[in-house]
Amino acid sequence: MTLGLTGMDGAALAGIRVLDLSRILAGPWAGQLLADLGAEIIKIERPGRGDDTRGWGPPFLDSGEAAYFHSCNRGKRSVAIDLGTEKGQSLVRDLAACSDVLLENFKVGGLGRYGLDYASLRRVNPGLIYCSITGFGQTGPYCERAGYDLLIQAMGGLMSVTGHPDGVPGGGPMKVGVALTDVFTGMYATTAILAALRHRERTGEGQHVDLSLLDVQVATLANQAMNYLVSGNVPPRLGNSHPNIVPYQDFPAADGRLVLAVGNDDQFRRFCQVAGLKDLPDDSDFATNAARVAHRDTLIPLIEERLRARPRSHWLERLEAVGVPCGPINDLAEVFADPQVEARETARAYPRDDGTRVPGVANPIRFSSAPVGDVPAAPRLGQDTAAVLAEVLGVDVEQIDALATAGVIQTDPDRRAEDSRRT
Numbered sequence: 001m002t003l004g005l006t007g008m009d010g011a012a013l014a015g016i017r018v019l020d021l022s023r024i025l026a027g028p029w030a031g032q033l034l035a036d037l038g039a040e041i042i043k044i045e046r047p048g049r050g051d052d053t054r055g056w057g058p059p060f061l062d063s064g065e066a067a068y069f070h071s072c073n074r075g076k077r078s079v080a081i082d083l084g085t086e087k088g089q090s091l092v093r094d095l096a097a098c099s100d101v102l103l104e105n106f107k108v109g110g111l112g113r114y115g116l117d118y119a120s121l122r123r124v125n126p127g128l129i130y131c132s133i134t135g136f137g138q139t140g141p142y143c144e145r146a147g148y149d150l151l152i153q154a155m156g157g158l159m160s161v162t163g164h165p166d167g168v169p170g171g172g173p174m175k176v177g178v179a180l181t182d183v184f185t186g187m188y189a190t191t192a193i194l195a196a197l198r199h200r201e202r203t204g205e206g207q208h209v210d211l212s213l214l215d216v217q218v219a220t221l222a223n224q225a226m227n228y229l230v231s232g233n234v235p236p237r238l239g240n241s242h243p244n245i246v247p248y249q250d251f252p253a254a255d256g257r258l259v260l261a262v263g264n265d266d267q268f269r270r271f272c273q274v275a276g277l278k279d280l281p282d283d284s285d286f287a288t289n290a291a292r293v294a295h296r297d298t299l300i301p302l303i304e305e306r307l308r309a310r311p312r313s314h315w316l317e318r319l320e321a322v323g324v325p326c327g328p329i330n331d332l333a334e335v336f337a338d339p340q341v342e343a344r345e346t347a348r349a350y351p352r353d354d355g356t357r358v359p360g361v362a363n364p365i366r367f368s369s370a371p372v373g374d375v376p377a378a379p380r381l382g383q384d385t386a387a388v389l390a391e392v393l394g395v396d397v398e399q400i401d402a403l404a405t406a407g408v409i410q411t412d413p414d415r416r417a418e419d420s421r422r423t
Contacts, residue, residue: 011038
């Protein structure tokens with residue numbers, strides 16, 4: 001079976017070609033989202049090695065790639081080209097000339113030595129949307145530094161508001177359990193690319209998009225950033241508590257913990273009715289959210305004492321019945337076994353061209369008419385080198401063999417054999 005991928009017919013981005021020179025997570029996340037929306041993604045990888053995350057395991061698939069790689073590279077075509085060779089640079093330049101978008105996360109100026117920087121490529125493709133993702137951006141005193149998610153979570157303030165306060169067991173700054181800065185940067189990159197494509201549609205002009213992990217991290221501090229800018233007070237770490245809403249955190253029940261997310265005064269009153277704390281909503285210290293925030297140190301122990309008296313299921317059933325937001329704290333096995341997650345078909349399997357399937361997580365976007373995520377699993381290294389060079393650039397079989405022999409490209413022997421039989 002051959003899974004050709006030149007954009008899904010009827011999908012929102014069908015007909016858009018993206019040349020993806022990025023690796024690790026932020027850039028590949030953007031490329032995967034664009035693939036899910038129907039764009040053709042040509043992923044350029046280093047021969048013999050590929051994207052670093054191919055080896056970021058365990059766990060590994062039976063085919064040898066790390067699960068990490070498959071989390072952010074589905075729906076792409078892998079083309080293995082050595083950028084250290086002049087011929088390899090020429091091939092990538094030719095691919096950029098007939099692409100709509102280029103994604104890259106090299107260090108600032110890193111592609112310039114190959115003649116693949118924006119200034120060089122805009123001369124061969126004035127309409128190219130060139131999206132650069134770096135740790136600190138194209139300008140500023142840190143622009144030449146390398147940036148990784150953990151480092152940016154620390155420097156960008158996220159770790160300062162994540163974790164328990166100092167002085168309590170387990171206190172201290174804590175990173176988020178997923179590389180969320182990378183993921184958010186990939187999503188901002190996708191949004192920027194779509195806006196740039198709309199701008200090009202109106203004006204005919206391409207442009208350079210400069211995205212910084214640090215900029216994204218600071219931007220996504222959201223209410224915490226505004227709390228500081230308005231008050232001048234540095235937000236403390238509150239564990240699972242919320243700086244602006246009370247009660248909005250985890251609580252112990254008799255047999256486990258649950259989350260209570262009371263978002264307004266009406267919900268608080270209903271919670272108190274169920275919990276047997278009927279007097280609290282009329283107490284001036286607790287009648288409004290602002291009062292509850294001011295008196296959280298008094299209120300939270302009262303709620304904890306009451307919830308500890310009954311099992312978690314008791315509280316969840318009764319609170320859900322009266323519309324008070326609450327829920328269990330699930331591990332991943334419980335997440336994927338949850339009936340709502342199952343009903344939304346969030347876990348799915350993506351096909352490979354050898355007939356096997358790779359487990360994965362569905363794109364969460366649900367369009368009423370355009371297909372989303374109907375794509376194959378992440379590719380083998382060099383799986384599509386020969387096909388892309390032939391289809392897009394018109395390179396013939398003899399030239400492809402010569403390039404492979406010279407080490408400029410890497411092809412997939414299984415795919416080459418199949419292509420030969422088909423032609």
